[in-house]
Amino acid sequence: MAGGGKGSGRPAKKKSPTKGTGGNVRRGLEGRGATPPAHMRHWHKDKMRAQRIEREEQTGRSSSPRSAVRPKRGDDAPxxxxxxxxxxxxxxxxxxxxxxxxxxxxxxxxxxxxxxxxxxxxxxxxxxxxxxxxxxxxxxxxxxxxxxxxPPYEYAHPDDLVNLAQEAAEVPLIVALDGVTDPRNLGAIARSAAAFGAHGLVIPSRRSAGVTGGAWKTSAGTLASMAVARAANLTATLREYREAGLFVIGLDGEGTVEIAEANLLDGPLVIVIGSEGKGLSRLVRESCDLVVRIPIHAAAESLNAGVAAGVALYETSRHRRR
Structure with missing residues (x-):
């Protein structure tokens, strides 16, 4: 039988003595004192994040390979x-x-x-x-x-725009945007709205341009004095405006009446501007009292939303002066 030990006929090898812990276990059981606060622990994620941001500020680049993917800007971001x-x-x-x-x-x-x-x-x-x-x-x-x-723009409530007109003892004039997704168009429309005496803009909460840096830039500062309201449901908001006594006129290239011939421009009014490519959406069109068009030369298929809004607001202002 191979091997030594009991029954092998040879004496078993003696095991070498086990080394002691030297008191390490005892000292470990005594504890290491109170846990330091998070900001003093170099491994803490908040401190690591702060150090990374500080490095980015100093070097002008991100230390993370994932930084090439731009994060989605939130509504509360500057x-x-x-x-x-x-x-x-x-x-x-x-x-x-x-x-x-x-x-x-x-x-x-x-x-x-x-x-x-x-x-x-x-x-x-x-x-x-x-x-x-x-x-x-x-x-x-x-x-x-x-x-x-x-700082992030503070949007008004759609009802606030009517209140602004009432406080100024003026006939309400509101501009609503349907499907306008370019912030530069929003800024241009805000500029025209301020020039022709509108009391504010209404934009949908989703699938619409917001008051961003591009909108501020195009508006040339007029957004500082022009109220912009957000509507969770533009169709429902237009219905509420009609119930409050305002007329709703949609601006669309397929409108049946030229804007100069519209007979509602001198009353309390909401002008709805559609997108340049698709015009007014079906539900918004059905919410309008009247859909009008701007006559243009056949060589031009359509007008930019900002330009169309300026023409419509000028025509409305001209009717009201008369």
Missing amino acids: EYIGGRNPVVEALRASVPANALYVAQRIDSDDRVKESLRIAADRGIAMLEVSREKLDRLTEGGIHQGLALQI
Whole structure:
């Protein structure tokens, strides 16, 4: 039989003595004291996140390979206006702002100097940053070394727009947008609405352009004084406006009446602007008292939503002056 030990005829090998713990187990049972707070633990995720953000701010790039995927901007995230003319116009119009970002070694001109002066007078924080960071903040837009951070827009309720007209003792004029998804069109419509005496805009909560940096830029600051309301259901909101005594006129290329011949423009009114490609949606069209069109030359298939809104608002203003 192979092997040693009992019954093998050979003495078993003696085991070497086991080494002691040296008191390690006893000391481990004594405990290590109170657990330090989270911010003092280098492995804590919040501290790691803060350190990563700090590195990004210092180096101008993300340390994470997943940073190339731009996260979806939330409604409570700040917006940025880029460009010297848009920034100085926004500051002149007293657009709410948190910070003014200025590129390092910027080639200063009168617009930059005025922006810095207004920001200083209003107590707006001024930060000197790299052009790479400005590129990120403006999402690749043309910033010319200048960007203005604005807080999230505070939307009104659709009922507030009627109240504004009543408080001013004026006939209500409201502009509603159906399917307008370009924020530049929203900004242009806000500019025309302010020019022709509208009391506010109504936009759907979903599938619609919101008051973003692009809208602020195109509006040239008029969004600071133009109320914009969000409607959870545009069709239901239009129905409520009609119940409150307002007429609803839809603007669409397939309208049966030319806008100059509409007989409701001098009353309490909601003008609904459809998208450039699809026009008014079916449910919104059915919610209108009248659908009108703007006559255009056959060479042009349609008008930009911002241009169409400007024409409609001008025609409404002309009727009301008469």
